Amino acid sequence: MDRLRNKVAIVTGAGRPGNIGLAVCEAFLREGARAVIGTDLRTDQSEAITARVAQKYGRERFRLVAHDATDETAWRRLADEVAADFGGLDVLVNNAGIAMHGGILDTSLEDLRKVMAVNHDAPFLGIKICGRLLEAALSRHPGGGAIVNNVSMASYMPNANNISYHVSKAAARMLTLCAAKELGPKKIRVNSVHPGVTMTPLIREGLRGYVAHGLWPSTEAAQAALAAMSPLGMTSEPEDTAHAFVYLASEEARFVTGACLFHDGGIGGIY
Numbered sequence: 001m002d003r004l005r006n007k008v009a010i011v012t013g014a015g016r017p018g019n020i021g022l023a024v025c026e027a028f029l030r031e032g033a034r035a036v037i038g039t040d041l042r043t044d045q046s047e048a049i050t051a052r053v054a055q056k057y058g059r060e061r062f063r064l065v066a067h068d069a070t071d072e073t074a075w076r077r078l079a080d081e082v083a084a085d086f087g088g089l090d091v092l093v094n095n096a097g098i099a100m101h102g103g104i105l106d107t108s109l110e111d112l113r114k115v116m117a118v119n120h121d122a123p124f125l126g127i128k129i130c131g132r133l134l135e136a137a138l139s140r141h142p143g144g145g146a147i148v149n150n151v152s153m154a155s156y157m158p159n160a161n162n163i164s165y166h167v168s169k170a171a172a173r174m175l176t177l178c179a180a181k182e183l184g185p186k187k188i189r190v191n192s193v194h195p196g197v198t199m200t201p202l203i204r205e206g207l208r209g210y211v212a213h214g215l216w217p218s219t220e221a222a223q224a225a226l227a228a229m230s231p232l233g234m235t236s237e238p239e240d241t242a243h244a245f246v247y248l249a250s251e252e253a254r255f256v257t258g259a260c261l262f263h264d265g266g267i268g269g270i271y
């Protein structure tokens with residue numbers, strides 16, 4: 001219950017019920033985080049989410065901030081706000097992500113850049129701008145600061161129908177590894193979680209896209225086929241995926257950096 005005691009964390013992409021970002025926020029709060037700042041581009045459900053989560057864990061421990069993770073100025077504002085209100089930052093979770101269907105021949109350069117902006121440029125900016133705040137985490141926690149990037153098994157697996165997502169996630173994986181090398185001496189650990197299929201709004205939209213492209217007859221058939229790819233024969237729920245983030249953000253992982261944690265029911269091992 002206390003694995004993240006007294007830590008202050010930012011989690012991007014947490015503004016949608018049922019998604020991984022919000023599940024990570026709640027898991028961090030359950031594990032004793034002092035404050036969790038969820039952020040998201042979308043704000044349509046912010047009030048309802050904040051009311052529910054703040055009521056459960058305490059109003060002073062959770063806030064949901066409107067924030068475009070691809071915007072450098074917005075990152076600077078967020079870092080200043082967190083430093084002023086909470087006295088520092090201990091954990092950054094770069095979780096926001098988008099996906100777009102299409103192979104090379106039918107993906108425009110503009111669309112490729114949109115996906116790269118969220119899946120690669122946003123974590124780059126988060127690390128760049130929050131890095132200095134995270135350096136000071138060592139004065140509060142022996143394990144120092146922690147960055148956890150939500151990447152994907154897609155970063156390892158070629159796919160003919162999803163070029164922008166796979167390429168951007170592969171770039172995010174290398175960003176994690178390079179940042180781990182650079183920031184290790186500053187006692188900031190940088191790791192990535194690589195979820196397999198986790199049943200969130202993003203994946204449900206994706207399954208509908210596959211059906212629209214004629215790849216599966218129905219979303220149920222698509223989910224069953226994806227579950228069957230795992231040796232465990234299952235997909236994940238956001239609450240299960242969140243456990244991997246808790247571990248990498250916690251002091252238990254103080255000797256872990258540059259690690260790519262597969263949370264995929266064994267799908268990665270098949271490739």
Ligand SMILES: NC(=O)c1ccc[n+]([C@@H]2O[C@H](COP(=O)([O-])OP(=O)(O)OC[C@H]3O[C@@H](n4cnc5c(N)ncnc54)[C@H](O)[C@@H]3O)[C@@H](O)[C@H]2O)c1
Binds near residue numbers: 015016067122151152
């Ligand atoms: N669900 C899966 O099966 C799965 C598998 C592997 C990796 N992932 C990764 O997990 C992360 C979360 O995915 P999810 O399934 O919860 O998706 P989701 O769409 O439910 O959540 C992603 C959130 O990111 C937000 N977002 C998008 N662009 C943003 C921006 N510019 N600034 C701030 N927020 C922005 C969205 O509004 C949304 O709330 C993504 O990075 C995704 O690639 C998901």
